[in-house]
Amino acid sequence: MDYRNAFAISASGMSVEKLRLDVTAANLANIHSGKKVDGTMFQPMQVISGEAQAGFSTQFEQLSGAELHGAQVVGVTTTPTEPHMVYQPGNPDADDKGFVTETGVNQVTEMVNMASALRAYEANVVAMNAAKTMALKALELGGS
């Protein structure tokens, strides 16, 4: 059993889901952020992931049938969202009506993304543990 590839596949999935969790945390951390110093607003981010393709060095491995490489991060994009207005007359950033603009991070969306990333991460851990169990069982062959 080529357990190294099995571990690599699960590890790639784990790293993608970890980044998703990091990005969700960053979005949640900025949930009440107002304008930045340069006047722009924080835009909620989103991880785009795709299936990992073989690099040049691993092209040769495809001949031996190892053509699965797990997942990879394609990019992190920002999703333009409408900022919402909060009534805070005492805030120095408030406009003449007393409203402050805050980022349009949707708390519900972020919590759902977080739960989904967490479950996906756990599933990858389960797959990796299964690979470990299988490899260790194979090592016991001819032992007793």
Place this chain on the structure above:
Amino acid sequence: MVQKTEAVTNAMLKMALDAASLNHQAIANNIANINTQGYAPVRVSFEEQMDSIRETLEEGGKVKSDMLSGIQPVLVRGQPLVGDGDRTTELDMETAKLAENTVHYEALLKVVGMRMSMVNSAIREGK
């Protein structure tokens, strides 16, 4: 004579172990891409290739080693599922398949171990 019949069983066991190992990688790949949009899940084609051998055994025939020549576990790429949302593979189904595959692999290893102990017993003249 013994060697010839043993060779077919050993070759089949080896292929079945390879298939289970590849199947694990396919399932792990599906799980790793659980949030990938437009991902086409992979599976392993092996057991359907063994149908002819199963039929031969059911009819009371003997399996010859040349019957195994074209059989090899291969990866098959499925169609990307178009469902609601961006989910293309089902996490619970993949986890269930993973658990089943692990048990299957361990069962195969047990058979290999039992065959080994049989040979061992023959070497020790049944003592």
